Amino acid sequence: MKMILKNGRELLISDYSLKLLKYYIPSVSIEHQSTEVDGRDGPIFTSTRFSGRTITAKFMYKAFDYHDYKLFIADINMLFSRKEYFYIIFATEPGKRWKVRLANSYQPNELLRKVGELEIQFICENIYAESVPTTLDLKEWDIDKWAWGMGLDWDEDLAYSFNSNLFTIKNYGNVAVDPRRNDLEITLKGVFNNNVTITNHTTGEVYQLNDSLSSSDELKISGIQSFKNGISVFKNTNKKLLSLAVGVNNFSVSGGTVHSIVFNFRFLYM
Secondary structure, eight states, X not given: OEEEOTTXXXXXXXXXXXXXXXXXXXXXXXXXXXXXXXXXXXXXXXXXXXXXXXXXXXXXXXXXXXXXXXXXXXXXXXXXXXXXXXXXXXXXXXXXXXXEEEOSOOOOEEEETTEEEEEXXXXXXXSSEEESSOGGGTTSOOTTTOXXXXXXXXXXXXOOEESSSEEEEEEOSSSOBOTTTSOEEEEEEEEEEEEEEEEETXXXXXXXXXXXXXXXXXXXXXXXXEEEXXXXXXXXXXXXXXXXXXXXXXXXXXXXXXEEEEEEEOOEEO
């Protein structure tokens, strides 16, 4: 098991005298909103949403003596007791990471002298797993970045950079990518005299920038923000966003000629 801190530093659990015995990732919790109508049997469901998810990991530890045990506890407290989020990656799924925080306090369980177990619970800040690499890392198979079971089809074109006004983006995850909550960056270069319109025909979403682009300009849509050459132009947009449905997303760009358009995001998994 590996941890990635907010600053990008990577930590191996094995370096802290811990061995992962097992872990459990439950299904997402489901919350239903409903109402009752007189004379009608059963509730009427008005909405349903996914809520929390808590991952449980059980470790074994070994200490040489009492003093070593105390040092071990101090190191473990320093490792897991953080106010900010961090990522955890399990060796059985090296291509996926979970954005988590420590869920609650923990107490080592001493089984034998100097040997025991430790159970840690992590509450998911993002209830979905996300691919460790982004689509910009899809140039070739890398066992340290991608793994089987992530939905990828290596017999298909895995391009996420285009120089055409018509193209297809494939979301190989099993969860839609929403820029309000997930990483999604679109970078466009081209010549557009009055406006730029990007349409995802699969979702029906239309993004429009009411401004021109020259061949030296760059439009970057990053999350919910829009930048032209690094300066915010959100006020000049139609205040709409582009998301990615699961599977094939058919796009078109109108208003000018695309020189290059690049989509950078992570796949999400239930």
